[in-house]
Amino acid sequence: MRPFEYAHPETEAQAVELLNDHGGDTAILAGGTDLIGLMKQELLSPERVVDLQHVESMRGIAPTPDGVSIGALTTLEEIADSQLAVDYPSLLNVVDGHRSIQIQSMGTLGGDLCHLPNCWYFRNGYGLLATEDGESLVEEGDNRYHAILGANGPAKFVSASRFAPALIALGAQVRILGPGPEDEETVPLEYFYITPKTESQGVNVMKPGQFVSHVLLPSAVSRDAQLAKQSAAYEVLEIEGLDWPLAAAACSLEIDGGIVRDAKVVLGQVAPTPWVSHEAASAIIGRPLTEETADEAGRAAVASARALSKNEYKIWQAKTAVKRALLAAAGLPTGGL
């Protein structure tokens, strides 16, 4: 690991200043479960690390007039122990999928949302686009865990965040601070992620010197219809331990009189960004949610998927994840393909 300067602000304003009053590269440290590894491997070598752990205003969960605000430093464990787990069950599904007490107590929501891809070419120094001499290493290489949707361009990795699909389905926004002292913007999480076309573009809309301070969730009750939003997430995991999902899906539904009035379906771990499937939502809106309609939605979600040489299995897993997330949100048994 290269030497670096360590800064520990106590306020959001100090954090913005410390990230931006330095001429060189800076990096945000939250739980540190991923960043420290990236620095040890010298995949990232910031000159200054800004540790947000002492910024109290970025911790915990608080009600807002429209819903709830979750500090980016809130740990997975704090989410599981809160009212969020009751009102937004999809978030509890995601925490439960992290089968590691250590990660649940150290990993933060902001760290999950900003997690860099797990693509093994990226993690071995070949960059986000995983190229050598201008050629993609993924197309003909070991692409078992790469993207099946949205990967027609040079980026073939899958978005790492496990919370993003559930949060996007719930209509979350992120509050972004910096780089200027007064700069603050609120961005729908759905539009936070980008698929890079060049190595320098990154995986989200944040510019250097910016960070996520909070996630804002709308109320779990729909304002128009006064219906409770029903949500669930389903992750396909290869082992009964800490691992990254092979495919995932999350949804939020409004069901009235047995008919789906509104739906949002988002896939994870299958594309360079969380993947909103309007096709899956259209397949169930205006219809009762049954095993058959959930299955149709799953098929619609992957209709445009394109497998690489070694990951066709992900298409079937993604289809099943959508079906099971929908059935779980509706309180129905989730078994079967």
Ligand SMILES: Cc1cc2nc3c(=O)[nH]c(=O)nc-3n(C[C@H](O)[C@H](O)[C@H](O)COP(=O)(O)OP(=O)(O)OC[C@H]3O[C@@H](n4cnc5c(N)ncnc54)[C@H](O)[C@@H]3O)c2cc1C
């Ligand atoms: C050995 C090991 C194995 C792991 N395996 C798995 C696994 O199999 N599956 C799994 O789901 N998780 C795994 N994790 C955990 C994963 O790293 C965490 O789940 C979590 O995503 C990271 O949260 P963090 O707060 O520790 O992030 P950090 O490591 O602090 O940060 C992660 C990234 O996000 C950036 N960042 C953090 N917070 C912000 C913010 N507020 N604004 C902007 N950028 C920010 C950082 O700069 C960094 O690039 C593993 C961790 C370890 C140590």
